[in-house]
Amino acid sequence: MNWIIAFTILLFWSSATSEAFGQLQLPGDLTAEQATVILKAAEEKASSENILINIAIVxxxxxxxxxxxxxxxxxxxxxxxxxxAKTARFFNGSTGELGKITQPGGAIYNIEHSNGGLITFPGGIPIKDQDGTIIGAIGISGGTIEQDHDIAITAAESIL
Amino acid sequence: MNWIIAFTILLFWSSATSEAFGQLQLPGDLTAEQATVILKAAEEKASSENILINIAIVxxxxxxxxxxxxxxxxxxxxxxxxxxAKTARFFNGSTGELGKITQPGGAIYNIEHSNGGLITFPGGIPIKDQDGTIIGAIGISGGTIEQDHDIAITAAESIL
Amino acid sequence: MNWIIAFTILLFWSSATSEAFGQLQLPGDLTAEQATVILKAAEEKASSENILINIAIVxxxxxxxxxxxxxxxxxxxxxxxxxxAKTARFFNGSTGELGKITQPGGAIYNIEHSNGGLITFPGGIPIKDQDGTIIGAIGISGGTIEQDHDIAITAAESIL
Amino acid sequence: MNWIIAFTILLFWSSATSEAFGQLQLPGDLTAEQATVILKAAEEKASSENILINIAIVxxxxxxxxxxxxxxxxxxxxxxxxxxAKTARFFNGSTGELGKITQPGGAIYNIEHSNGGLITFPGGIPIKDQDGTIIGAIGISGGTIEQDHDIAITAAESIL
Structure with missing residues (x-):
């Protein structure tokens, strides 16, 4: 009997919460729960490889x-x-790929002067959901650019 | 017969487009079409009242x-x-309401120093869809604060 | 008879308006009406070519x-x-042309550090009136630099 | 027998790690582990009180x-x-206390203009270790200033 009451209260509370707050974030956008999974995946991979990193998720x-x-x-x-992380979402791609065309003579040389500063070497990767929709991005910095890139990929894929 | 071919091509093109680009914006987010309707509503109200304004939509x-x-x-x-516009979305409310508590002695005095600068007097209003989900915001500046506020309200409601 | 009265009132109102506001913008400067024509031309060309762009006009x-x-x-x-758009008007030329001399060893290397950040690859074009007077500029970003440049040219010429 | 070998390897690895990285952070400084405990304490208190917050730890x-x-x-x-969070550590005190003397006529009026922007209303609290040494700070924003302040206090004390 108590369980039924508890459950009813839970349902009511949960619906009150969603009524109060549910409409403040677009459905499908990256959740705190997903971000925590991704961040933990990045940290664990870095730890296991003895790499010290900063992890940012947008x-x-x-x-x-x-x-x-x-x-x-x-x-x-x-x-x-x-x-x-911001650069990867700003241009919906890997920062390393972007960096190939920001070099002197490249198609978008010095684009880093926009948006209050961009980073265009490897380590930033878009985060997609299972339908391929871009719902955010992750940026890793602290290891070599190859290590940062690999950790970003692994972490971004941890929610798939 | 030609219509059927045209329609088939249209369907194919439209699906190709959506395949190529559909996943770049979260479903439910403010569309360019909605933004254009809102902007036009603001401009028309301002014109009809002989007020010269800047209109920004996020x-x-x-x-x-x-x-x-x-x-x-x-x-x-x-x-x-x-x-x-940014301030209204940043805090999910009217900039004028926010301004009531940013005054000297107010609860959030001098919050304008955050986020690269905020504006906390009237003229910024969240934009909601028909379900009440916040999908953006509009900022009006150029008239009196009462005029700016009224235009923002009218414009934001023009898509409902 | 009523038409004559309406027309007279309209004339009077229109002259009152111009008295109140006409002097706030230099004669010959880009109008909102022109900007809207240019923006629409850019959007239509981009849509027809399946390119997703940002359009800015100064x-x-x-x-x-x-x-x-x-x-x-x-x-x-x-x-x-x-x-x-700003860069094109700041230096009265195509951002692509400017970019040729901002490369390492170029005459104005790293001028992008001025003015709070410049962009010196293609996609920015001055807007001229029929007399060749520069009255503004347009910046396109989202496609390849060639696409952005072409759209900017077409759009800028749409008011000629 | 195998356990002894494993343990010896573990000891060696652990000392190699500490040799490689141990000196990169001051002894006693806030650790990622502590920050995670504090952040979780803030999130749980906010969740249980139905408050939506941003949590920052320096x-x-x-x-x-x-x-x-x-x-x-x-x-x-x-x-x-x-x-x-930065303001609380910059001046080693609660942001709410600081705010009492940043008001018009106050001793440090408009200090918010320094350091790229400060926030001087409640919600920022220094983090101390068990000896009372300040090892960081936490900033909470999203609820009322009283709620933000209470959550910051509870969270900062979660590692004591």
Missing amino acids: DAGANLKSFLRMDGAYLGSIDVAIKK | DAGANLKSFLRMDGAYLGSIDVAIKK | DAGANLKSFLRMDGAYLGSIDVAIKK | DAGANLKSFLRMDGAYLGSIDVAIKK
Whole structure:
């Protein structure tokens, strides 16, 4: 009997919550729960490989959703990781791919001067849901660019 | 017969398009079509009342979607209109309501120093869809704060 | 009879309006009506070629006049489009031409550090009136640099 | 027998790790583990009280250590939460206390103009270790200032 009451209260509370807050985030956008899974996947891969990284995750609107700096990771990588995540969502692609055409003589040379600063070397990757919709991006900074890129890929795919 | 072919081609093209681009914007987010309707509603109300305004519209992620400065509208209102729109989405409410508690002694005095600058006097209003989900915001600047606020309300409601 | 009265009132109102506001914008400067024509020309060309772009238009004073982000167009291109338009008016030329001398060793290497950030790859074009007077500029971002440039040219010429 | 070997390898690896990275962070500085405990305490208190918040944690150097935005929490509170945490560590006190002397006529009126923007209303609290040494700070934004402050206090004390 008590369980039924508890369950009814839970349902009511949950619907009250959703009534109060449900419409504040677009359905399908990256959730805090997903961001936590992705962040943990990045941290575990980095730990297992003895790499010290900063991890930044943005949502579909390119706004910061979650962040973690591992102990001893570069202070300068806080902003690099955040800018990698933003850049990956800003242009819906890997920052490393973008960097191939931002070099001197490249098609979009010096695009880094836009958007308050971009980072166009590897380590930023879009986050997609199971339908392929881009719902955010992750930026990793602290290891080599190859390590950062690999960790970003693994982490982004952890929710699929 | 030709109509059937045309229709088939149209369907194919439309599905190719959606395959190529459909997943780049979250379903439910403010569309360019909606933004154009809202902008036009603001411009028409301002014109009919002989008010010269800047109109800025952002999407659910608080990113600029559309903008228009009427001839003769204040140059200084370009940034004010954009910041009003961003502020309204940043805090999911009217900028005028927010401004009531940003005064000296108010609960959030000087919050304008965050987010690269906020505007907390009237003229910014969230844009909601028919379900009440916030899908963006509009900022109006150029008239009196009462005029700006009224135009923003009318324009935001033009898609309901 | 009523038509004559209406027409007289209209004339009077129109002259009152122009008295009140006519002097707030330089004669010959880009009008909102022209900006709307140009923006629509850019949007239509992009749509017909299946390209997703951000469109920014500035007036003779290099101040934002109108803007539109097509659904699904890059979020990072909001600022790139605006900076292309500003850069084109700042230096009265195509951003692509400018980019030829901003490369390492070029005459104006790294001029992108000025003006709060410039963009010096193709997609920004001055807007001229029928007498060849520069009255503003347009910046397009979202397609390849060739596509962006072509759309900017077509759009700028739509008012001639 | 195998256990002894495994244990020896573990000891060696662990000392190699600490040799490689141990000196990159000051002894006693806020760890990622502590930051995670604090962040979780803040999130749980907010959830249980039906409040949607942004949580930002900085270390002794006032540099971002971890961050989380709950689903539906204000986008504008990302920066407010980060600035509250930084402000609390910048001046080693509660942002609410600081705000009492930043009002018009106050001793440090408009100090918010320094450091790229400060926030001086409640919600930022220093994080201390068991000896009372300040090892970082936490900033909460999303609820009322009283709620933000209470959550910050509870969270900061969760590691004691």
